[in-house]
Amino acid sequence: MKQKKKLEFRIYLVDNCSPVRPEPGVLESLDKRGVIFIQNERNAGYSAGNNIGIKRALEDGCEEVLISNSDVRYETGSISELQTYLQDHPDVGIVGPKIFLRDGSIQKECMMRKRESEKNICSEPVLSVFPRLNNSYWGREHDYESEVFQVYAVMGCCFMFSRKCALDVTPLDETPFLYEEELILGISMEKKGWETVYDPNSVIHHLHGN
Numbered sequence: 001m002k003q004k005k006k007l008e009f010r011i012y013l014v015d016n017c018s019p020v021r022p023e024p025g026v027l028e029s030l031d032k033r034g035v036i037f038i039q040n041e042r043n044a045g046y047s048a049g050n051n052i053g054i055k056r057a058l059e060d061g062c063e064e065v066l067i068s069n070s071d072v073r074y075e076t077g078s079i080s081e082l083q084t085y086l087q088d089h090p091d092v093g094i095v096g097p098k099i100f101l102r103d104g105s106i107q108k109e110c111m112m113r114k115r116e117s118e119k120n121i122c123s124e125p126v127l128s129v130f131p132r133l134n135n136s137y138w139g140r141e142h143d144y145e146s147e148v149f150q151v152y153a154v155m156g157c158c159f160m161f162s163r164k165c166a167l168d169v170t171p172l173d174e175t176p177f178l179y180e181e182e183l184i185l186g187i188s189m190e191k192k193g194w195e196t197v198y199d200p201n202s203v204i205h206h207l208h209g210n
Helices: 024-032 046-059 078-088 124-129 131-137 163-169 181-192
Strands: 012-015 036-039 064-068 072-074 092-100 149-151 158-162 195-206
Touching (some): 024 036, 046 064, 046 163, 064 078, 163 181
């Protein structure tokens, strides 16, 4: 909020039926900051929780929708970079940032193709046994430090939809409770003719729970 004074934005905080409910003082603080708090009465998983926020953002007329885990921290200008990329590239429906992990390494794990028809040769256990296949699947021949490139799916901890794309491919498939959502979304993007891009000019830190 401190970094984005010149950018019109709304923050939707979805509590996906956490067993620890926010205290009144927390809710009052969120309200003062203009954060729209949405209490989900049932935890149906990652996609279901995000669908609630996406639906509200689209109803409110948002032109881009940023999906963000609660343990993500943003470097200055990273959100604006994602927005600008989508506005400058109308064929791209989703753009994802460079992700630094807690140990300072870059997460080099954008999916480059679907596994739907390749389960026998591209399952996770098989990928781990065959390094070349594994590196190809995760696009590790690309320069994650500085190269902008098209992918099949980006990581689900942080990415941005254009409004047109979000209207086209959401609600997200709520079948899985957790994991594989990125791959399923990639399949939906392919069917609808949208491109997904990795943009390292936007930088986040994924703290994994901290």
